[in-house]
Amino acid sequence: MRYLRQSVLPGWGAGGQARLTRSRVLLVGLGGLGSIASLYLAAAGIGTLVINDFDTVDETNLHRQLLYGERDVGQSKTEVARTRLLALNSGIRVEALPQRLTAPELEDEVRRADLVLDTTDHYPTRYDINRLCVRHRRRLVGGSCIGYGGQLLAFDFRQVSAPCYACLYPEEMAEDPMRCGTNGVSGPVTGVLGSLAAQAVLDLLIDRDSPWPGFLWRWDARTGGLRAGRLSRDPACPVCRTVGSRARVEGSRA
Ligand SMILES: [Zn+2]
Numbered sequence: 157m158r159y160l161r162q163s164v165l166p167g168w169g170a171g172g173q174a175r176l177t178r179s180r181v182l183l184v185g186l187g188g189l190g191s192i193a194s195l196y197l198a199a200a201g202i203g204t205l206v207i208n209d210f211d212t213v214d215e216t217n218l219h220r221q222l223l224y225g226e227r228d229v230g231q232s233k234t235e236v237a238r239t240r241l242l243a244l245n246s247g248i249r250v251e252a253l254p255q256r257l258t259a260p261e262l263e264d265e266v267r268r269a270d271l272v273l274d275t276t277d278h279y280p281t282r283y284d285i286n287r288l289c290v291r292h293r294r295r296l297v298g299g300s301c302i303g304y305g306g307q308l309l310a311f312d313f314r315q316v317s318a319p320c321y322a323c324l325y326p327e328e329m330a331e332d333p334m335r336c337g338t339n340g341v342s343g344p345v346t347g348v349l350g351s352l353a354a355q356a357v358l359d360l361l362i363d364r365d366s367p368w369p370g371f372l373w374r375w376d377a378r379t380g381g382l383r384a385g386r387l388s389r390d391p392a393c394p395v396c397r398t399v400g401s402r403a404r405v406e407g408s409r410a
Contacts, residue, residue, distance in 0.1 A: 158247075159201050172362030173201065179361045180204040182269035184285060185276035186211075186233045188220035188346025189299045189306075189353055193273060195223065196354035198241040198248055202361070205241065206265060208253040209233045220343035263288050271295040273357055275350075286321035289313055290396050295360045296321070297368070299353040301341050305376040306349035309387070310356045310368035319370060323390035345377050 163173040181202050183194055186209040197205060213221070213228045213236060228236045234252035241250050257265065262281075266272055266288040274285045277300060289296040290313050298321060299308045311318050352373065359366035372385045389396065 162200060167364040168362055172364065175362050176201050176358065177203045179270045180206065180268060181271050181273060181357060181361075182206045182208065182265050183273045183275070184208045184281065185274065185278075186221070186223065186237050187217070187275060187277065188301060188341065188343065189350040190273070190275040191221040191223040191237075192347050192350025193275065193299075193354040193357070194237060194241060195244065196351065197273075197357060198245045198250070200354075200358055201245065202248060202357075204249040204251065206251045206253060206269065207234050207237055207241075208257060208265070209237075210254060210256045220341065220346045222347075259284070263292075266294055267292050269294060271297065271357060271360055273353060274298040275300070275353065283322065283327055287395050290320050295369075297353050297356045297360065299349045301346045301349050302339055304342050304345055304378050305374065306345055307375075308349055308352050308356065308368075308373040310360065310371065312360060312369040315369075317389065318396070319387040319389040320393060320396040322395040323393045324372065324387055326390075326393075342377060345375075348375055348377075 159173050162168055163170055179202050181197060183190055183205060186194065186207060194205065194207060211233050213224045213231050213233055215229050217224060218226065223237050223240050224233070232254045234254040238250045238252040262284060266285065272285055272289055272294055274282055274296065276282060282298065286296065289311065293313045296311045296313065300306060309321060311320060356366070356368040359368060367384065370387050372387055373382060375382045391397065
């Protein structure tokens with residue numbers, strides 16, 4: 157009964173709900189987007205949520221990171237989040253990873269997950285996650301916000317022809333990352349993008365025909381406009397190029 161109002165939706169059904177229950181999602185970054193997205197994902201009944209953030213709650217987080225309250229300042233984000241998410245839905249598993257993951261740990265977690273939601277503002281981690289999702293053919297949703305706007309990207313790497321994050325943003329272009337922490341961001345903007353990210357995650361997990369994979373979505377509160385741009389694969393991309401050629405070889409054998 158708990159999930160009735162979503163499982164009655166066209167394209168969702170009991171089958172989609174069962175897929176959510178069996179799913180394991182790795183969420184990296186419990187900031188503004190991660191806060192909102194994690195609440196919706198827990199409420200929707202994702203079987204296992206693995207939440208990773210090595211930060212503690214800071215007073216300057218509270219205008220947008222609605223998982224946390226005043227009494228949580230100074231506490232581990234993952235521990236506060238775990239308690240809050242389980243209070244929302246005690247029928248799911250929430251695994252807290254409160255440390256910066258080593259490369260082997262991150263790879264292990266990506267491999268074990270069905271989908272990765274990347275809401276970190278740490279660029280090297282973003283590229284690592286993209287590379288690992290391509291390598292292990294995992295679904296990936298990524299979002300970020302700055303100022304009055306934000307963007308969302310989704311990839312289904314089960315499709316061998318899927319573009320990747322590095323096709324759009326080659327690694328050498330990411331030398332000067334803009335971060336919410338230093339540049340400012342409007343709280344509701346992270347709410348909008350966090351909600352879009354949660355919808356994309358759910359749609360990808362239930363395998364509903366959806367508009368997310370292979371597109372870059374941008375929303376700007378100054379214009380109110382939500383715009384989508386189709387992503388194309390960069391044939392020279394050093395991340396997904398090798399996977400594609402290997403896939404073609406495998407395909408020709410079959
Ligand atoms: Zn690529």
